Amino acid sequence: MYSRIALFIDGGYLDNVLKWYGKEKIDYGKLAAVMASDHLLLRTYYYHCLPYQSPNPSSEEKEYFSNAQSFFKRLNRLENFTVREGKLAFRGIDDRGFPVFEQKRVDVMLATDLVMHSTKKLITHAALLTGDSDFLPALQIAQSEGVHMILFFHSIAKIY
DSSP states (O other): OOOEEEEEEEHHHHHHHHHTTTSOOOOHHHHHHHHHTTSEEEEEEEEEEOOOOOSSOOHHHHHHHHHHHHHHHHHHHSTTEEEEEEEEEEEEEOTTSOEEEEEESHHHHHHHHHHHHHHTTOOSEEEEEOOOGGGHHHHHHHHHTTOEEEEEOGGGGGTO
16 A cells, blocks of 8 residues: 655744745745655645735735735645635734734634545545644544654744
8 A cells, every 4th residue: 555645734834934034935846745755645735814904905915915816826736736725814903003813714624624634544644834733633533543644843944
């Protein structure tokens, strides 16, 4: 039997990691190949939200939103890539006067995809690029189904 892997990338987490490295550009095809290692790559899932736009967006907001849409479209065109979009919710202003946003549905989509792929025996291995412990229950289910888990974290950004 050969090994099949699915990759699960938390885009919001990756954005935060990349801030520490000066917003380095990533070759996502190469990243997927390294994460998949010598396993047959079933699919790479990338989870993120489009940026918030106010009811009357400024030209900067429109440009930022348009750039994010273009980026998601480019990722979707990569071989075996799927972008799953959550929603960004405005939660108010912090003590410093900066807007506070929260991603919605991203964690649930990632956890659901991981559990579904595991319970349907679509994969033998799963690789996650995240720093979120909210995925532990989904990881435990995948492991109980015999899926081998590989966790990537901030050091991956040094490679690309």
